[in-house]
Amino acid sequence: MATVSLKNLVKKYGQLEVVHSINLEVKDREFIALVGPSGCGKSTSLRMIAGLEDISGGEIHIGDRVVNDLPPRQRNISMVFQSYALYPHMTVAENMGFSLKIAGKSQAEIDAAVAEAARTLSLEALLERRPSQLSGGQRQRVAMGRAIVRNPDVFLFDEPLSNLDAKLRMQMRTEIKKLHSKVQSTVIYVTHDQVEAMTLSDRIVIMRDGHIEQVGTPEEVFQRPRTRFVAGFIGSPTMNLREAVIDDGKLAFANGASLPLPMQFRNAVSVGQKVVFGLRPDDLYPAGHGLHSGEAHDVHTTQVPVSITEPLGNETLVFAEFAGEDWIARMLNPKALHAGDKIDLSFDLSQAHLFDAATEQTLRS
Amino acid sequence: MRGWKPAPHVLLLLPAFIVLAAVVVVPLLLSLYSSFTPFRLTRPDTIYTFIGFRNYVRLLTDMDFWVAFGRTVLLLTFALNLEMLLGLGLALLVEKATRGQRILRTIMMFPMMFSPVLVGFQFKFMFNDNIGVVNNALQSLGLTDIAIPWLIDGQLAFISILIAEIWSSTAVFAIFILAGLMAMPREPLEAAKVDGCTSWQSFRYVTWPFIMPFAYIAMTIRSLDIARAYDIVKIMTDGGPAGRTEILWTMIARTAYSDARMGLANAMAYIAILLSILFTALFFRQLAKARQQIGAEW
Amino acid sequence: MDENTAHRLKGRFLKVGHLIGLFLAMTIICLPGVWIVLSSLRPTVEIMAKPPVWIPRELSFDAYVAMFSGVGQGGIPVLEYFRNSLIISVTSTVIALAVGMAGGYAFARYRFRGKSAIFLGFMLTRTVPGIALSLPLFFVYAKIGIIDTHFGLILAYVALNVPFTVWLIDGFFRQVPRDLAEAAQIDGCTRWQAFWQVEFPLARSGIASAGIFAFLISWNEFALASQLTRSTNSKTLPVGLLDYTAEFTIDWRGMCALAVVMIIPALTLTFIVQKHLVSGLTSGAVKG
Numbered sequence: 025m026a027t028v029s030l031k032n033l034v035k036k037y038g039q040l041e042v043v044h045s046i047n048l049e050v051k052d053r054e055f056i057a058l059v060g061p062s063g064c065g066k067s068t069s070l071r072m073i074a075g076l077e078d079i080s081g082g083e084i085h086i087g088d089r090v091v092n093d094l095p096p097r098q099r100n101i102s103m104v105f106q107s108y109a110l111y112p113h114m115t116v117a118e119n120m121g122f123s124l125k126i127a128g129k130s131q132a133e134i135d136a137a138v139a140e141a142a143r144t145l146s147l148e149a150l151l152e153r154r155p156s157q158l159s160g161g162q163r164q165r166v167a168m169g170r171a172i173v174r175n176p177d178v179f180l181f182d183e184p185l186s187n188l189d190a191k192l193r194m195q196m197r198t199e200i201k202k203l204h205s206k207v208q209s210t211v212i213y214v215t216h217d218q219v220e221a222m223t224l225s226d227r228i229v230i231m232r233d234g235h236i237e238q239v240g241t242p243e244e245v246f247q248r249p250r251t252r253f254v255a256g257f258i259g260s261p262t263m264n265l266r267e268a269v270i271d272d273g274k275l276a277f278a279n280g281a282s283l284p285l286p287m288q289f290r291n292a293v294s295v296g297q298k299v300v301f302g303l304r305p306d307d308l309y310p311a312g313h314g315l316h317s318g319e320a321h322d323v324h325t326t327q328v329p330v331s332i333t334e335p336l337g338n339e340t341l342v343f344a345e346f347a348g349e350d351w352i353a354r355m356l357n358p359k360a361l362h363a364g365d366k367i368d369l370s371f372d373l374s375q376a377h378l379f380d381a382a383t384e385q386t387l388r389s
Numbered sequence: 390m391r392g393w394k395p396a397p398h399v400l401l402l403l404p405a406f407i408v409l410a411a412v413v414v415v416p417l418l419l420s421l422y423s424s425f426t427p428f429r430l431t432r433p434d435t436i437y438t439f440i441g442f443r444n445y446v447r448l449l450t451d452m453d454f455w456v457a458f459g460r461t462v463l464l465l466t467f468a469l470n471l472e473m474l475l476g477l478g479l480a481l482l483v484e485k486a487t488r489g490q491r492i493l494r495t496i497m498m499f500p501m502m503f504s505p506v507l508v509g510f511q512f513k514f515m516f517n518d519n520i521g522v523v524n525n526a527l528q529s530l531g532l533t534d535i536a537i538p539w540l541i542d543g544q545l546a547f548i549s550i551l552i553a554e555i556w557s558s559t560a561v562f563a564i565f566i567l568a569g570l571m572a573m574p575r576e577p578l579e580a581a582k583v584d585g586c587t588s589w590q591s592f593r594y595v596t597w598p599f600i601m602p603f604a605y606i607a608m609t610i611r612s613l614d615i616a617r618a619y620d621i622v623k624i625m626t627d628g629g630p631a632g633r634t635e636i637l638w639t640m641i642a643r644t645a646y647s648d649a650r651m652g653l654a655n656a657m658a659y660i661a662i663l664l665s666i667l668f669t670a671l672f673f674r675q676l677a678k679a680r681q682q683i684g685a686e687w
Numbered sequence: 688m689d690e691n692t693a694h695r696l697k698g699r700f701l702k703v704g705h706l707i708g709l710f711l712a713m714t715i716i717c718l719p720g721v722w723i724v725l726s727s728l729r730p731t732v733e734i735m736a737k738p739p740v741w742i743p744r745e746l747s748f749d750a751y752v753a754m755f756s757g758v759g760q761g762g763i764p765v766l767e768y769f770r771n772s773l774i775i776s777v778t779s780t781v782i783a784l785a786v787g788m789a790g791g792y793a794f795a796r797y798r799f800r801g802k803s804a805i806f807l808g809f810m811l812t813r814t815v816p817g818i819a820l821s822l823p824l825f826f827v828y829a830k831i832g833i834i835d836t837h838f839g840l841i842l843a844y845v846a847l848n849v850p851f852t853v854w855l856i857d858g859f860f861r862q863v864p865r866d867l868a869e870a871a872q873i874d875g876c877t878r879w880q881a882f883w884q885v886e887f888p889l890a891r892s893g894i895a896s897a898g899i900f901a902f903l904i905s906w907n908e909f910a911l912a913s914q915l916t917r918s919t920n921s922k923t924l925p926v927g928l929l930d931y932t933a934e935f936t937i938d939w940r941g942m943c944a945l946a947v948v949m950i951i952p953a954l955t956l957t958f959i960v961q962k963h964l965v966s967g968l969t970s971g972a973v974k975g
Contacts, residue, residue, distance in 0.1 A: 076579050093691040093698070097585040109576035113598045122594070123584035170584070401793035404786045405809070405849050412846035413812040416823035423823065430826075482709050495961045496713050499720065502953035504907030506925040510932060510946050511719035514726070514939065522722055525739035556719070616816030620909040624929050638818045638910075645822050646914065658819035665814040673810075 026087060026177035026210040027052050028073060034081030035068050035234075043068055044234040045082060055204050055211040057221035059257070060231035066214045067182055069231075073212065074103050074180050087177060099178075102171035106183040108163045110155040110170075117142075117151040120169045127174075141169040144206065145199075161192045165199070172207055181213040185220060197223060218258050222246070230254050250386050252379040255302045261341060263304045264351045267381060270297045277301075277347035284324055286373040292387045293378070299387065302377035308353040310342060311368040315356060322374040330365045344369050417662075420655045428652035435652070444656035453632070454640070454657070458664075461637040464547070465615055465668070468554045472611070473604060475555065476562025483563070484570040494567070501560040505620035512553040513625045516540050540626055543633035550634060553621050558614075562607045569603030570596070602676075609672040615665060637661050720950055727751070727943035734939050750944035765948055767919040768927035775837055775923060776905040779844035783901045784894060786845065787852025792882075794853065795860035809850040817847075817910030825914050835917040843911050848901040855900070859893030860886065899960050906952070924949050 028050040035043035043065040050056050058066040071077040073084055075096035084091050091099050110119050120141055121134040129137075142148045145165045155163055164184060171179055181200075185193045201224055204211055215221055221228050222242045230237045230245065230253070238250045249255035255263050268275040270293045274282045283301070285293070293299065306315045311325050331350050334341040340358035343350040344367065353369060361367065378387040424444055428436045448454050483493045500508065515522045516539035527533050539549045573596065581591045619638035622628060628639035635643075641661060645654035726734055728746045754765055790809075794802065824843060825834070833839035863886050871881035887894075909925040916922045922930070931945050 074583060076582065090691060093695040095694060096579075096582045097587070098690070098694075101583065103580065103583045105576050105580060107574075107576050109574075109580035111577050111580070111595060122581075126585040126590055126594075170580075174584075396797075396799070398793040398797035398799055401789040401797075402805070403789075405790040405853060408786060408842075408846050408849055409809065409812050412824070412843055413815060413820065416820065416827055417815065419827065420819075420823035423826075479712055482705065482712060485705055486709060491961070493709070493713070495957055496716055498957050498961060499716055499954065502903060502907075502957045503720075504909065504925045504928075504949060504953075506909045506928050507907075507946055507949050507953075508719075510928055510942065511723055513932070514943070515719060515722065519737075520735055520739075520939065522739075529739060529741070556715075613810075613813050616818065616910065619816065619818050620925070623909070623913075624932060638816060641822070642818055642914075645825075651822065651826070655822055658816075658822055661819050662815055665816055666811065669810070669814045 027085070028178055028210060028212065029085045030069070030073070030082065031085070032082035033069065033072065033079065033084065035065070035072060035077065036080040041080075042234050043072075043080075046231075046234075046236050048229060048236065048239065050210060050212060053208050053210055055213065055224060055226045056229060057213045057215060057225035057227075058229045058231060059215055059218050059221040060237075061257075062216060063233075064231040065234040066216075066229075066231050070180055070182055070212060070214045073178075074101055075099055100176045101178045101180055102174055102176040103180040103182065104164075104167045104171050104184045106186055108155075108167040108184075108187075110163060110166055112155050115152050115154060116147060116158070116166050116169075119155070119166055120147075120173050122170070123174050137173050138169075141173045144172065144203070145169050160188055161196060164188065164196060168200075168203065172203070175209075177210065179207075179209050179211045181211065181215075183215055185215070185217070193220075200224060219260065222258070228258075230257060248386070248388065249302075249377065252300050252302070252384040255377055255379070255386075259304055261305050261352050261354075263302045263377070264308060265300055265302045265379075266347060266349065266351075268299055268301045270295050270299060275299070275301055279348040281347035283371060284373065286376045286378070287322055288374070289376075289378050289387055298381035300379040300381050300384070302379065303351075303371060303373075304375065305341065305352040305354045307372035307375040308351060309370055309372075310353065310355050310361075311370045313355045313357055313359075314370060314372070315354060316372065323370050323372050325368050325370045327366055328369045330361050330363055330367060332363055333361050342367075420658060423652050424655035424659055426652045427650075428655075430649045430651055440652075444653050445660075447653070448656055448660065453635075457632075457635045457637050457640045458660075460547070460635065461618075461664070464551060464554070464618060464636060467551055468558070468618070469608065469611065469615075471551075471555050472559045472562050473608065475559045476607065477566055477604070479559065479563040480566035480570055483567055494564075497563055497567075498560050500557050501564075503557065505557060505617045506624050508553055508557040509621040509624035512549060512556070512621075513540065516549045516625075541630055546626055546634045550618070550622055550625055553625065554618055557617070557621065558611060561611050562604065565603045565607035565610075566600055569600035573599045605672065605675045605678075609669065609676045612665075612668045612672045615668060616661075637664070720954075723943045723946050723950065727940060727947050729940065731938070731940050750940040754941060754944050754948075764919045765927070765945065768922055768924045769948065771837065771916075771919075771921050772906055772923040772925075775840045775844065775921070776902050778837070779841045779848065779905045780898050780901040782841070783845045783848035783852050784856075784898050786849050787856045787897060787901075788887075788894065790849070790853040791856030791858075792860055792886075794857040796865070806854075809853060812846070813850040817908065818914075821911050821914040824911070828915055834915060835921050837921055839915050840912060840921060840923070843915065844905040844908065847908070847911070848904055851904075852897045852901055855897040856890070856894055859890040859897075862893075863889045896960075899956070903953075903956070 028048075030046055030048040032045045032047060033043060034041065034045050046065075046069065058069065060066050068077060072079050073086075075091070075094060079092050086099055086101070096103075111122065114122065117138050121138045124134045124137055138151070139148075142151060145168060147162075147165055147169055150158065150162060150166070155166070158166065167184070184200075185196050188196060197220060204224075213221070213224060225242065227239060227241055228245050229239045232253055238245055238254045240248075245254055245258050249258060252265060256265050266277060268277045268283075270276075270285070271282070272295060273285050275285055276282050309315065326346070328344045328346050331343040331345050333343065333355075335358060338356075340355045340361070342353045342355050342361060344353055345351075346369065351369075355361075379385060380387055423436060425441060426436050426438050427440055427444070479497065483490065483497060486493055503511075516524075518524055518536040518538050518541065521539065523539065524533075524536055527537070537545065539545050577595050578591055581595045586594065616638055618636060619642070622634060622636055622639055623642070626634045628635035628643065637657070638661060641654050641657045644650050644657060725743065727750050728748065729743050730745055730747065730749070733740050733743065733745065794806065820843075828834045828839050833842075867885050867889070868878075868881040871885045872878065876884060906923075907925060908923075909929070912923045912926050913929065916926055928942075928945055928949060932942050
């Protein structure tokens with residue numbers, strides 16, 4: 025059983041604590057992604073799980089073993105590095121077979137395992153080449169091949185796609201997803217790209233400043249973000265987040281603008297409370313041009329001027345001014361709009377989010 | 390002749406050519422010629438007598454010469470190999486140090502800065518059988534109660550000289566290998582750890598292939614200077630006592646200046662030069678191969 | 688749990704072992720020098736004492752006073768030796784650098800036939816052991832009359848250093864992009880000016896490293912110096928040290944004092960030069 029659990033895991037560099045006592049239970053065969061901005065501690069945590077960094081406090085369990093002080097080679101893990109870390113002086117086949125060679129397996133076993141992995145990743149033609157003769161995407165696949173050859177308990181990926189260009193990244197994302205369905209092991213995947221996290225994982229762990237902000241399935245973190253940070257981090261384009269103050273039945277914004285208090289929050293707030301109002305661009309649209317135009321039931325429409333538009337072909341991102349700032353709205357079936365045009369902007373308040381301004385926690389029950 | 394302008398690179402190389410020709414090439418030719426004569430400094434006219442290869446024949450059939458030659462090769466082989474190993478070890482130790490690297494590197498380079506004569510003197514003093522610190526320490530610690538004749542007994546003297554030579558030149562290897570270690574990318578090492586390597590295996594399969602070229606460069610540079618051993622031996626034992634530590638170069642010096650048999654000495658010198666060239670060529674070949682490796686892959 | 692403790696202990700062991708190893712290595716390196724300095728400050732009685740005296744009971748600079756007080760009565764011409772070494776080393780370094788710059792630049796910037804052959808030839812001259820070269824040089828110098836002169840040794844040392852300076856400086860110039868000189872020429876410089884204003888300053892630190900090497904080689908050289916010098920007119924410090932040890936076989940204190948006089952410049956240079964040397968050596972030799 026390849027579960028991984030982190031109990032009160034701490035990492036300190038000298039006096040500076042960078043990972044603050046995090047707890048996480050990774051289920052057997054789960055694909056879990058650690059996401060967050062640079063410096064949030066996700067790579068550090070991954071490296072602690074791998075055994076490449078010392079643990080300053082807490083415990084790490086892999087399966088039913090505590091592995092705190094064990095070196096990487098005794099943890100039965102594989103890792104794919106951001107820079108691939110291939111052995112330059114060995115061929116692709118030797119790179120992939122290296123761990124088996126170290127384990128003392130016979131040449132026949134090694135060849136068989138390597139051939140199998142090569143087949144899975146379409147690397148057969150490249151087996152005799154050196155890393156310097158491969159493209160970025162090919163090197164990435166070799167790195168993955170090296171990882172799967174050993175059939176470890178846990179796979180660790182450390183931002184494996186960061187060094188690839190956008191197109192290649194999309195291709196490799198699909199490859200990784202296919203690989204997981206085929207190989208069915210536990211995967212812990214670190215990335216700063218929330219799209220990768222959303223598309224690949226069974227559950228997402230959002231980290232910030234050494235803390236875990238939220239753990240949940242992609243649907244959960246998208247539709248029910250627990251904190252303002254998660255709300256703003258997940259989803260592209262980013263959610264509109266604006267500060268407001270609760271007034272009688274209203275949300276009062278800057279410049280005197282206001283919106284009716286969404287029904288789901290009527291009992292969760294008190295007058296005078298400072299909050300942060302969040303609405304995804306999907307739920308903000310020129311009247312009649314929205315994603316859920318037909319189904320919405322708590323819609324508030326008001327007239328606003330257009331600042332700029334970003335036409336994407338199938339839709340246009342409209343930046344409209346409300347309460348003194350630009351809000352991003354998604355316009356389907358786009359019609360041409362120009363800066364200064366006045367439009368009727370619909371706010372689908374049933375999809376709105378509200379966070380306490382001080383604690384940043386969601387006010388949704 | 391107007392209009393003839395030598396290419397710029399010719400002009401630039403000219404000073405180097407002239408100096409080397411004047412100070413090295415021409416005298417070497419002279420030396421070659423003189424090796425075919427029974428030239429003695431005390432009888433200058435003997436330089437005009439031509440005796441062909443007689444000097445060389447005499448040398449190649451002389452037991453003492455071969456002993457000295459053999460001793461020289463032995464000394465160099467031991468020295469270079471041990472220096473490589475110790476230099477590697479030293480570089481690995483220093484590289485792993487997390488603090489004070491600068492100080493460590495500075496200290497590491499001290500021996501290189503000392504004149505070989507100075508190094509020889511240090512060890513001559515330390516290995517002195519009466520008052521040398523080595524014997525004193527051994528006696529104070531109770532490990533022995535006799536004065537070990539470090540510089541008198543043939544084999545012990547060889548070891549003493551070897552120690553001095555190693556002390557002097559290990560730093561050359563250490564510096565180059567250290568530079569290699571610091572230039573090495575870290576992630577393949579981490580990958581090796583994850584792949585199951587113990588420290589030794591990581592070193593053997595990942596680290597060593599990378600720093601090998603650096604080690605060879607050090608070897609080549611070192612091999613240009615193998616005659617430093619002359620300075621050390623001259624001051625420590627001067628080839629004695631009774632020729633027990635005579636190496637090729639001290640023999641040349643003795644034959645030329647003490648016995649004044651220049652012709653014979655020049656013949657010896659040429660054999661010594663051939664030895665030097667052999668060592669250097671050997672390592673240069675390795676170096677070229679290793680350089681190729683560096684350029685192509687890492 | 689047992690596994691973890693075992694590895695944790697092993698980790699600690701290794702760390703301690705590493706520190707011990709480092710300490711030992713540094714001690715071995717420093718010990719000879721330290722011992723010599725110490726001995727130069729102790730009275731001869733203590734040095735010769737049996738059983739050996741470990742903690743010095745008296746320290747004095749007597750040996751140095753005696754040494755610097757001139758020839759005879761226990762003094763040796765240290766100052767002359769020092770002066771000779773200095774003049775010869777500095778001069779030969781400067782000239783070797785000039786020749787090396789010219790040659791190195793030629794190798795770095797121009798293409799011509801026989802490049803590798805010429806380079807090989809240069810390197811081969813360096814393989815000639817000093818003592819072997821001293822034989823014919825002695826003869827030639829004696830005939831021309833430059834035995835026992837500064838000029839003679841300077842000339843020899845320039846030849847000794849040129850192959851190395853050419854090699855190193857070649858490497859350094861290669862790291863300076865060609866376009867810079869061309870850009871300077873477009874900006875109005877002559878070829879000569881372009882070199883001095885643009886290329887030289889960029890290679891300057893590398894050239895300095897090469898200079899340091901040349902200086903050290905000249906300063907420490909013994910084999911040639913021992914034969915090509917005859918008197919305090921031109922004898923250098925290494926020769927002086929040998930003479931002294933041959934002459935005063937039991938005045939260990941005095942010999943140590945002279946050795947210290949040689950150690951100090953060497954150590955000072957190391958401090959000044961440490962960073963330079965490593966980068967100079969490796970970039971010039973490896974990338975070049």
